[in-house]
Amino acid sequence: MMTVSAPGKIHISGEHSVVYGKPALLAAVDKRIRVTITxxxxxxxxxxxxxxxxxxxSHFAEIQQRTLETKSVFAxxxxxxxxxxxxxxxxxxWTLHKxxxxxxxxxxxxxxxxxxxxxxxxxxxxxSGMGSxxxxxxxxxxAIFCLEQETxxxxxxxxxxxxxxxxxxxxxxxxxxxxxxxxxLLRFPSKxxxxxxxxxxxxxxxxxxxxxxxxxxxxNVRAKYNEKKETFKALFSQTEAITEQIIKAFETSAFENFxxxxxxxxxxxxxxxxxxxxxxxxxxxxxxxxxxxxxxxAGGKKKGxxxxxxxxPQIKMLEQALKKxxxxxxxxxxxxxxxxxxxx
Ligand code: MEV
Numbered sequence: 001m002m003t004v005s006a007p008g009k010i011h012i013s014g015e016h017s018v019v020y021g022k023p024a025l026l027a028a029v030d031k032r033i034r035v036t037i038t039x040x041x042x043x044x045x046x047x048x049x050x051x052x053x054x055x056x057x058s059h060f061a062e063i064q065q066r067t068l069e070t071k072s073v074f075a076x077x078x079x080x081x082x083x084x085x086x087x088x089x090x091x092x093x094w095t096l097h098k099x100x101x102x103x104x105x106x107x108x109x110x111x112x113x114x115x116x117x118x119x120x121x122x123x124x125x126x127x128s129g130m131g132s133x134x135x136x137x138x139x140x141x142x143a144i145f146c147l148e149q150e151t152x153x154x155x156x157x158x159x160x161x162x163x164x165x166x167x168x169x170x171x172x173x174x175x176x177x178x179x180x181x182x183x184x185l186l187r188f189p190s191k192x193x194x195x196x197x198x199x200x201x202x203x204x205x206x207x208x209x210x211x212x213x214x215x216x217x218x219x220n221v222r223a224k225y226n227e228k229k230e231t232f233k234a235l236f237s238q239t240e241a242i243t244e245q246i247i248k249a250f251e252t253s254a255f256e257n258f259x260x261x262x263x264x265x266x267x268x269x270x271x272x273x274x275x276x277x278x279x280x281x282x283x284x285x286x287x288x289x290x291x292x293x294x295x296x297x298a299g300g301k302k303k304g305x306x307x308x309x310x311x312x313p314q315i316k317m318l319e320q321a322l323k324k325x326x327x328x329x330x331x332x333x334x335x336x337x338x339x340x341x342x343x344x
Contacts, residue, residue: 003342004142005034007335008124009131009179010204010309011296012250013265014188014243016221016272017236018173023243024188025250026179029332033122033135034342037143040115047097050121056094060111066095067102070167077170100137100164104144107160116147128209129297129306134177137164138339146341154181154339169215171222176297183338187247197253199334201315205286205293206328207279208304217298221272232272239268259292262311266294274299279308282327286310289321 007028014024040046045063048055097118105111118140124132138161145152161177175188185193212220225232242265249255266283269275275283275295286293291312299305310329312318322329 001036001038002143002146003034003036004139004146004339005032005342006135006138006142006180006339007032007183007337008135009176010307010332011129011175012309013246013261013294014239015129015295015297015299016218016269016274017239017243018175018188019171019218019221020225020236022236022240023247024173024175025185025193025243025247026175026188027185027334028179028183028336028338029130030335031123031125031130031332033120033124033132033139035136035139035143036119037147038117038119039113039147040117042115043112044115045101045112046115046117047094048117048119049093050119052093054093058094058098060105063098063102064105066098067106070099070102074167074170096133096136096164096168097140099167100140100161101144103160103163103167104141107156107163108148108150112144113148118143125206125209125307127213127306128206128304129295129299130204131176131180131297133168133214134161134165134180137161138177138180142339142341152341157181157339169213169218171218172214179338181339184336185250185334193247193250195250195253199250199253200255200258200311201313202309202311203315203318203322203329203331204296205282205308205310205322206304206330207276207282207295207306207308208300210276210298210300210304210306211302212298212300214298217274217300220301221274224273235268235271239265242268259311262292262294262309263287266292269295269299273301274305276301276303276305278303279305282308283310285321285325285327286312286318289317290314291318
């Protein structure tokens with residue numbers, strides 16, 4: 001029995017525009033998913049999700065078949081640049097797990113030595129902008145590397161996680177998986193940022209789980225970009241300029257303009273059409289009491305937009321306001337721990 005864990009991430013700046021080659025700043029956080037793998041005497045693959053209590057069983061042949069199917073769907077979608085096809089696959093609770101397993105064995109170019117069971121427990125809110133899918137894939141792939149006694153090489157594992165991410169999201173930038181696998185604060189692409197001093201205090205507010213998946217939100221922005229290329233190119237370039245200034249602030253610990261930069265980043269995300277009315281209301285409320293906030297990740301338009309990353313010079317004051325208005329939030333901090341083997 002072996003346990004592997006992976007962190008969630010926050011997007012400090014640059015989500016969506018990063019899909020179009022612009023930079024982003026992300027950080028791994030101390031909410032993790034843990035996957036325990038146990039070899040079995042038969043050839044079944046068993047899954048248990050501790051959070052939901054759900055479990056299922058499959059066979060490797062079915063996983064192989066599914067992996068080949070999703071690969072060909074992906075190849076077709078890539079050539080047509082129509083990534084809307086990924087909407088449904090992401091909603092089946094076990095698709096991601098099976099894709100992660102299938103992609104790993106395809107990469108290793110062999111079948112599992114024996115059956116195995118996977119037990120998953122996650123502190124990362126699912127589908128809410130904190131990289132739950134990349135973290136789940138990373139932890140499953142890492143667990144298989146342990147089971148199969150493969151060399152623990154994070155760059156190799158990250159490549160497989162990125163393949164799995166493409167099968168479920170269509171056209172991800174690779175920023176989520178890279179941050180989650182390596183940990184720390186990352187300018188994507190691709191350098192580690194080490195702030196010389198403390199960073200502005202933040203909390204994470206729940207604006208509600210988005211109805212839309214990440215794949216869907218990325219596809220929605222792509223459709224709007226295709227319709228209004230010049231407008232969206234300008235939005236991405238403005239986001240790039242803000243992201244570079246935010247990165248500079250973290251590199252030098254000079255945060256004088258930081259709040260207005262976060263606010264501008266948020267307004268640009270609103271113009272991209274990825275923020276719901278509910279999330280906007282919460283963000284305006286944070287601003288009205290002297291803070292700055294933005295959605296974090298793909299967002300959501302119809303109902304919730306997932307996690308809101310909220311900065312405030314006096315976090316206690318922000319917490320009091322949120323409590324009074326019964327808006328759920330939680331505290332978190334950055335971590336350098338990416339994908340790790342827990343028992344080593
Ligand atoms: C999702 O967490 C972040 C997006 O920028 C998509 C991506 O980078 O692949 C919306």
